[in-house]
Amino acid sequence: RDRNKMEERISENIDNCKVNCLILSNGTRGDAQPYFPFATALIEIGHNVALVLPHIFEQMAKQCEPRAKFYGLQNDPSTMINSEQFKKAFFDDNFSQQSKLINDHFSKFFESDCKIAYDAAID
DSSP: OHHHHHHHHHHHHHHTOOOEEEEEOOSOHHHHTTHHHHHHHHHHTTOEEEEEEEGGGHHHHHHHOTTSEEEEESOOHHHHHTSHHHHHHHHTTOHHHHHHHHHHHHHTTHHHHHHHHHHHHHO
């Protein structure tokens, strides 16, 4: 009997619990897009959602889930992926060169994107 009351109270608390959710992805469209339905599901059950994604996905994010707050990272991974150097490293199976190019690209935006993510987390 006491267990049933406790389970009811837990269920009520869970139903009334509003959580601030931060979804962060710093990759390509394939890394960002799967989070849109997840954001929608979280919002539908009453949570607040902030999407922290490369700025190039802002329009897509707002179309897919306009209720989520969007924070645009300065990084644009497509510029690196579409570069001739990366394509060559990719097609030559040169994993070491791919890793270097990825590291060089993301390090340019590290500080600014960390600040954006931090601001989203405390907002």
